[in-house]
Amino acid sequence: DVKVTQSSRYLVKRTGEKVFLECVQDMDHENMFWYRQDPGLGLRLIYFSYDVKMKEKGDIPEGYSVSREKKERFSLILESASTNQTSMYLCASTLGVSSYNEQFFGPGTRLTVL
Amino acid sequence: SQKIEQNSEALNIQEGKTATLTCNYTNYSPAYLQWYRQDPGRGPVFLLLIRENEKEKRKERLKVTFDTTLKQSLFHITASQPADSATYLCALDTNTGGFKTIFGAGTRLFVKA
Numbered sequence: 001d002v003k004v005t006q007s008s009r010y011l012v013k014r015t016g017e018k019v020f021l022e023c024v025q026d027m028d029h030e031n032m033f034w035y036r037q038d039p040g041l042g043l044r045l046i047y048f049s050y051d052v053k054m055k056e057k058g059d060i061p062e063g064y065s066v067s068r069e070k071k072e073r074f075s076l077i078l079e080s081a082s083t084n085q086t087s088m089y090l091c092a093s094t095l096g097v098s099s100y101n102e103q104f105f106g107p108g109t110r111l112t113v114l
Numbered sequence: 115s116q117k118i119e120q121n122s123e124a125l126n127i128q129e130g131k132t133a134t135l136t137c138n139y140t141n142y143s144p145a146y147l148q149w150y151r152q153d154p155g156r157g158p159v160f161l162l163l164i165r166e167n168e169k170e171k172r173k174e175r176l177k178v179t180f181d182t183t184l185k186q187s188l189f190h191i192t193a194s195q196p197a198d199s200a201t202y203l204c205a206l207d208t209n210t211g212g213f214k215t216i217f218g219a220g221t222r223l224f225v226k227a
Contacts, residue, residue: 035217039219040122040219041219042118042203042217042219042220043158043203043217045214045215090157090158092157102160103160103215104160105157106157107155110155
C-alpha cells in the first residue's frame, strides 16, 4: 500500500516563526502536492511538484514556499507564520503526470498559529 | 468563476437506507470526476473515479453517476451502515492542461443505527 506520512499531526507555532512541514511517500510517486483544508472551503492547492527540484504554484501560494530535494520528500515552508495560516495541511502524492490518477493523502497536520 | 458545490448541510439517514450525495459544478468540462471519503482528523481516501463518457460506475455498495449535461454527479451508498459516517468529497479535473484537480468542500454523512 502507498504510504504518505507527515512529520507532525499537531503543531502550535507563534506569529513570525518559520515553520517546516515535511511529507514523505514510499511508493516512488513522481507528483506531490500540498493542500490546506478549511471548513467550508474544501482543499485548496498551495504548491505541487512534478519531479525533484521542480515546483509549481497552486491556487494560494502566497506566504508559502516548498522544497523537493529528493523524490520521496516534499517540504512546505511557512517563511513567517501568520494567524491566517492556521489550518489543516494535507500532503498528497500520485503516480504519473496525468491528473486522472487518484491522489494518496497523508494524515494531515493541524497547524495553529498564535 | 469556477465552482464545485456539495451540500454543506450534513445528511442524516437511518441504517439500511440509501444515502445520496450531490456534486454540482459550473464552468468546467471535466474529463473525469472522483469521490473521496474523509474521516475526522484524517486525510481523504480515494473511492471511485468516473469518466465523462461513463454514465454510471459501481463498486460494492457504492454507485456514482455523472451527467455532463446537468453538470452533476450523484454518489449513492446503498444499505448504509454507521461505519459509512464520514465526509465525502468530490473532485474533478479542470481539463485546462497540466495537473489541476479541484475539490469540493464535502458533505458530512451521519448514518444512525
